[in-house]
Amino acid sequence: MDWQHLASFLWQPRIEIFITMAVLFALPLIRILLYPITLRGWFAVYASFPLGLFEEFIAPIRGIFGIPYLASGIVWLMILSYTTAENAYAMEAVLFVFLIATHFIFSKIKKIEKIACAVYLEDHPEIDPDLFYKLLLSSQGPFRVRVFGKPTKTVNLCAPDFTSSRPMKRLSISTYIVGAWSIMKLARLTALLSRKLDREEVEKIAPSISAVFATRILKLIRGKLSFEGIDGIQKDSCSNIFLFTHKSFLDFVVAPLLPLAMAARNNSERKLPLFLMAEDHFKRNPLFYSIFGIGMAAEALGMIFVKRGKKGGREEAVAISKIASERIIRDGSDLAIFPQGSRALPYASTQMIQLDAGYYTVGSKTRMKKYGAHLKKGAAFITVEVLLEAAKSEKSFHVRLIPIAISGTALACPKGRSAIKPNVSIKLSAGTPIVRTTASVDDMKGLSGKELQSKKEHCAAIIMEMIDSELKGASKVHAELERRFTRDISEMLDSLGFDEIALAMKSWRGEDYLVHSILDCIYTCKHKLWRQLTGELVHHIQNFSERDELQKFKEKVVDLIKT
Numbered sequence: 001m002d003w004q005h006l007a008s009f010l011w012q013p014r015i016e017i018f019i020t021m022a023v024l025f026a027l028p029l030i031r032i033l034l035y036p037i038t039l040r041g042w043f044a045v046y047a048s049f050p051l052g053l054f055e056e057f058i059a060p061i062r063g064i065f066g067i068p069y070l071a072s073g074i075v076w077l078m079i080l081s082y083t084t085a086e087n088a089y090a091m092e093a094v095l096f097v098f099l100i101a102t103h104f105i106f107s108k109i110k111k112i113e114k115i116a117c118a119v120y121l122e123d124h125p126e127i128d129p130d131l132f133y134k135l136l137l138s139s140q141g142p143f144r145v146r147v148f149g150k151p152t153k154t155v156n157l158c159a160p161d162f163t164s165s166r167p168m169k170r171l172s173i174s175t176y177i178v179g180a181w182s183i184m185k186l187a188r189l190t191a192l193l194s195r196k197l198d199r200e201e202v203e204k205i206a207p208s209i210s211a212v213f214a215t216r217i218l219k220l221i222r223g224k225l226s227f228e229g230i231d232g233i234q235k236d237s238c239s240n241i242f243l244f245t246h247k248s249f250l251d252f253v254v255a256p257l258l259p260l261a262m263a264a265r266n267n268s269e270r271k272l273p274l275f276l277m278a279e280d281h282f283k284r285n286p287l288f289y290s291i292f293g294i295g296m297a298a299e300a301l302g303m304i305f306v307k308r309g310k311k312g313g314r315e316e317a318v319a320i321s322k323i324a325s326e327r328i329i330r331d332g333s334d335l336a337i338f339p340q341g342s343r344a345l346p347y348a349s350t351q352m353i354q355l356d357a358g359y360y361t362v363g364s365k366t367r368m369k370k371y372g373a374h375l376k377k378g379a380a381f382i383t384v385e386v387l388l389e390a391a392k393s394e395k396s397f398h399v400r401l402i403p404i405a406i407s408g409t410a411l412a413c414p415k416g417r418s419a420i421k422p423n424v425s426i427k428l429s430a431g432t433p434i435v436r437t438t439a440s441v442d443d444m445k446g447l448s449g450k451e452l453q454s455k456k457e458h459c460a461a462i463i464m465e466m467i468d469s470e471l472k473g474a475s476k477v478h479a480e481l482e483r484r485f486t487r488d489i490s491e492m493l494d495s496l497g498f499d500e501i502a503l504a505m506k507s508w509r510g511e512d513y514l515v516h517s518i519l520d521c522i523y524t525c526k527h528k529l530w531r532q533l534t535g536e537l538v539h540h541i542q543n544f545s546e547r548d549e550l551q552k553f554k555e556k557v558v559d560l561i562k563t
Helices: 003-011 015-033 042-084 087-123 129-138 173-196 199-220 257-266 286-291 294-300 314-331 365-369 378-392 438-444 449-475 477-489 495-508 514-522 527-542 547-560
Strands: 038-040 144-146 224-228 239-244 274-278 304-306 335-337 346-348 354-357 398-407 425-430 434-437
Touching: 003 042, 015 042, 015 087, 038 042, 042 087, 042 129, 042 144, 087 129, 087 144, 087 173, 087 199, 129 173, 129 199, 173 199, 173 294, 199 224, 199 257, 224 257, 239 257, 239 378, 257 425, 274 294, 274 314, 286 294, 304 314, 314 335, 314 378, 335 378, 365 547, 378 398, 378 434, 378 438, 378 449, 398 449, 425 449, 434 438, 434 449, 438 449, 449 477, 477 514, 477 527, 514 527, 514 547, 527 547
Parallel strands: 038 144, 224 425, 239 335, 239 398, 274 304, 274 335
Antiparallel strands: 346 354, 398 425, 398 434
16 A cells, blocks of 8 residues: 555545544534633533543543644645645645644633633632532533632631541552642643743732642542641741651642641731752652643742752752742742751551651761751751841841641651552641841841851851751650650660669750660661660660760661661
């Protein structure tokens, strides 16, 4: 068969081609014809939803196969019309052009309707996520749909609870597929808004989009989210820097809900903070950037990407501090940071039941071996930069750092595991806010060079100690480690030896947390090593080992951790 016969076979009018084109283009044609008609109310949403869902499946086929087929057919039919002088071929080519035009007009209509859905979402972030996705899909159905007033089903953003009484060991494959599709759909909506609306309007809609994103994922995994300690954070005009512990990729799901819960309780303006996000994960990774669209959406919302590891360095840290401080002062933005820089390693109970994750066990083994390296200093330096910039204008300015301990996300999906455990309760616990004013940098005015840098580092070190203390207090990590350690050594020691250890532990409850970091590393090791390692730690404590010896012991423990 030569190419002419093949072309004739492909584009010759046949019943199967007619049926295929009808399936692919019937909905766009109907929507264009019915464009002047607007249906109002949630009944219209439910009526239009089935065909909108059908369009969700058929649109990629139409775009990938249907349009190229028609475009190439136009070329062939015009050649036939010219060589044979038969008008039938030209008429068929005109029909193909009409169908292609229908596709692009319908695509434009769908974009307009999606923006209308987002505008509705701006005023109703409490909408049930399933209901919003029905609204979004109905926007690409056969009718123009408009809804007004409150949604028929809502979620309490201050305490979303989707747990089920029905036992569920694992999520189904279909749940993961729906979750991936939901993320991609919302990410592309965000990117569309950034292209079609001005920056100010996108920033108004962004908190509501993050609310739907969080509640959708929580609902799919049957999760429950609660907040603790946020009632004491008063509403005022200062800029907030939220500092979250990091245990799971689900932290990025639940963290944006904290500012929304605060706004709901304080009856204040909803504002999505700027997140500092790992560039290698969210911008350089095609899976998260292009396919899932998370990085693309984050970029559209103006999030700040940070280079990690060897690609970063001092110059990168200084540049990020400048960018973040400029956004805080110029735009009045809030900031959200995971100061640990990477997810902490998980640990389990003696029965191998998954517990939460650690606090000190973050980053590479080289980093874990260093004392005080579990937190990055970016948040402290950004705070100093903000205050210095504000001090130049001679205006009173203050920054509020809010430490937030996340618990439960590692129970659902710890580092090193991709499967998500359903029916998990997640809690965000706020520590005591740390307020820093321009008065704290008064002694830096007029300084430059090494002298200024030295003062900055000193001020940042003080802030870091405060952040570390509040994060540990909010997460109750030391109390939990001591509880586990006490339980384990009670089986190894007599009452006198036990009392000696309990007394010796009091000396490690101050600023020096070396013993607690060792315990964190021990419980991250395999269970069969716990007794041996806790026994060695008891020996060091009973013999009042020098700090250097304890540090060497910690390095030994870190080498035994399986990362």
